[in-house]
Amino acid sequence: MSAFFQFLTFMLMVIMPVTVHAREVQLDASVLLTGMDAGGNDSFKSGKGVVLQYSYYLKQWLATDIGLFVSDQTYTDTNRDVVGDYRASIQTSSMLLGINPRHKFSAPYEVYGRLGVLYWQTELEVEEYFNESVPGGKTSATDTGAGYYVSLGGAHYINDRVVVQLEFRHMMQLDVFQGESDYPFDLRINALSLGFGYRF
Amino acid sequence: MPKPIISGYKIAATITFIYVLAGCEVDSSNNIPPVPDTGLVMYAEANLHESEETAQIAAAVYRDGVPVGLVGGDVFEARTGTQRVLLKDSGSYDGSYAAPLVLDVVQDVFLNIVHVPIEAREDRWYPVDLLNVDPGPGELVGKSATVSFPPAVTITGPASDDIYTGIDDIVDLSWVAIGAGDSMRVLSLVSCSDGLASSSYGTVVDIADDDGLEAVAMNRFIFDLDEGSPAVKFISDAAQALLQELLEQLSAGNIDPDFVARKVEANPVSSDCEIRLFLQRQRKGVFDASFDDGVVLGSRSAEVIVNYLSATPFN
Numbered sequence: 001m002s003a004f005f006q007f008l009t010f011m012l013m014v015i016m017p018v019t020v021h022a023r024e025v026q027l028d029a030s031v032l033l034t035g036m037d038a039g040g041n042d043s044f045k046s047g048k049g050v051v052l053q054y055s056y057y058l059k060q061w062l063a064t065d066i067g068l069f070v071s072d073q074t075y076t077d078t079n080r081d082v083v084g085d086y087r088a089s090i091q092t093s094s095m096l097l098g099i100n101p102r103h104k105f106s107a108p109y110e111v112y113g114r115l116g117v118l119y120w121q122t123e124l125e126v127e128e129y130f131n132e133s134v135p136g137g138k139t140s141a142t143d144t145g146a147g148y149y150v151s152l153g154g155a156h157y158i159n160d161r162v163v164v165q166l167e168f169r170h171m172m173q174l175d176v177f178q179g180e181s182d183y184p185f186d187l188r189i190n191a192l193s194l195g196f197g198y199r200f
Numbered sequence: 201m202p203k204p205i206i207s208g209y210k211i212a213a214t215i216t217f218i219y220v221l222a223g224c225e226v227d228s229s230n231n232i233p234p235v236p237d238t239g240l241v242m243y244a245e246a247n248l249h250e251s252e253e254t255a256q257i258a259a260a261v262y263r264d265g266v267p268v269g270l271v272g273g274d275v276f277e278a279r280t281g282t283q284r285v286l287l288k289d290s291g292s293y294d295g296s297y298a299a300p301l302v303l304d305v306v307q308d309v310f311l312n313i314v315h316v317p318i319e320a321r322e323d324r325w326y327p328v329d330l331l332n333v334d335p336g337p338g339e340l341v342g343k344s345a346t347v348s349f350p351p352a353v354t355i356t357g358p359a360s361d362d363i364y365t366g367i368d369d370i371v372d373l374s375w376v377a378i379g380a381g382d383s384m385r386v387l388s389l390v391s392c393s394d395g396l397a398s399s400s401y402g403t404v405v406d407i408a409d410d411d412g413l414e415a416v417a418m419n420r421f422i423f424d425l426d427e428g429s430p431a432v433k434f435i436s437d438a439a440q441a442l443l444q445e446l447l448e449q450l451s452a453g454n455i456d457p458d459f460v461a462r463k464v465e466a467n468p469v470s471s472d473c474e475i476r477l478f479l480q481r482q483r484k485g486v487f488d489a490s491f492d493d494g495v496v497l498g499s500r501s502a503e504v505i506v507n508y509l510s511a512t513p514f515n
Contacts, residue, residue, distance in 0.1 A: 083272060088325075124327075126332075131271055134335050136335075137333040138333070183326070185325065
């Protein structure tokens with residue numbers, strides 16, 4: 001079992017016993033429009049993703065969060081240099097753990113934020129094409145590591161239990177391929193998400 | 201060194217602006233150096249301008265007149281005893297590669313085609329040492345050429361900013377003669393304005409001997425648009441590319457990429473013109489015996505600027 005899923009299992013074992021006894025918990029599910037930036041001359045197209053988050057309310061205005069973010073495979077534009085044509089793509093998953101402060105204005109509106117650490121698993125794939133006589137191909141590599149996330153959102157309560165949420169998220173994966181390559185990078189993921197929450 | 205009447209940057213901006221407005225004609229013929237049409241041919245050229253410590257290096261391989269692209273990590277390497285650079289940029293000629301090379305001292309430049317799959321990809325953003333589709337070295341790897349620079353050019357006349365008023369005037373071009381068997385030529389870049397329109401073009405004048413003196417008529421640089429240009433030899437694609445590269449080097453890249461392309465809107469003979477004269481000394485180099493033929497040139501150049509002022513007032 002990979003370290004990523006060992007971590008996921010551990011966190012679920014820690015959190016679940018707490019949440020089953022909690023009076024106020026909330027499950028959020030959102031779809032994301034993502035923009036990735038790995039620095040340098042990359043040129044990622046926009047991508048998609050989903051996130052599931054489970055919140056346990058410590059106080060009326062503060063919850064702890066655990067979640068899972070999974071992105072679609074996101075491609076860069078095809079570029080050309082002295083070597084040939086190339087295109088890269090990234091598919092990533094992250095385990096999220098943090099806090100979730102909220103402030104309720106006049107009902108039914110609420111603003112909230114999220115701040116926490118993430119544990120990511122990222123696969124980078126590169127396709128290269130040279131010319132008719134020199135074959136190209138694909139190659140890929142996977143790495144895991146840590147990072148952080150922060151987000152700001154607004155919520156609209158449809159009723160006492162169901163809430164619609166619009167949220168801007170910023171996730172940072174630090175030192176991707178550090179130790180495996182002389183050219184590591186930080187992966188920034190900005191995302192706009194729209195989703196529903198259900199409060200138990 | 202005296203400043204030109206108008207800085208190169210301002211000329212470039214002006215011509216670009218007028219070009220956009222007027223939709224001027226630009227020479228778009230096939231831009232390859234003067235290499236044989238058959239066989240595997242090496243082209244390499246390096247120019248070192250006066251007081252510059254950086255030579256502009258360009259190289260290409262042609263097979264039956266068609267550029268052979270280097271791919272998969274094969275790349276030209278230019279090397280001296282102390283400096284080294286990979287030619288990763290596109291050169292001015294079709295299919296050519298270029299890069300500046302710092303020369304601590306003037307010395308031969310050894311050009312070699314190498315296979316460096318990681319270093320060739322170093323400008324990419326991802327871990328190229330980890331993700332690398334390497335097809336292995338191509339058939340051209342190992343082929344080489346050596347560029348030798350001739351002695352420096354020192355212009356002794358005319359004086360900078362000399363003024364000429366007629367196309368029959370004579371420009372007495374003088375320089376410190378070396379006479380080592382190198383070829384000489386003058387590349388000119390002419391920028392004219394009649395107050396309403398402007399023109400820019402390049403001409404070339406071959407010089408018979410490296411004897412230190414050449415009388416060149418002004419009509420080799422300035423012509424009457426209405427009567428044609430019988431004495432003017434417009435700059436060829438090859439020389440145009442070289443001059444464009446030199447201008448880019450001198451202006452640190454702040455130059456219209458079509459600056460040297462012929463754009464004649466104002467009649468030069470009735471305009472005021474700035475004439476940048478580049479006196480160039482060229483020396484042939486050597487190329488790998490595995491090539492069928494080759495053009496390998498090292499050159500050094502110096503510049504003087506003179507002015508042509510129309511005797512007739514602008515319309």
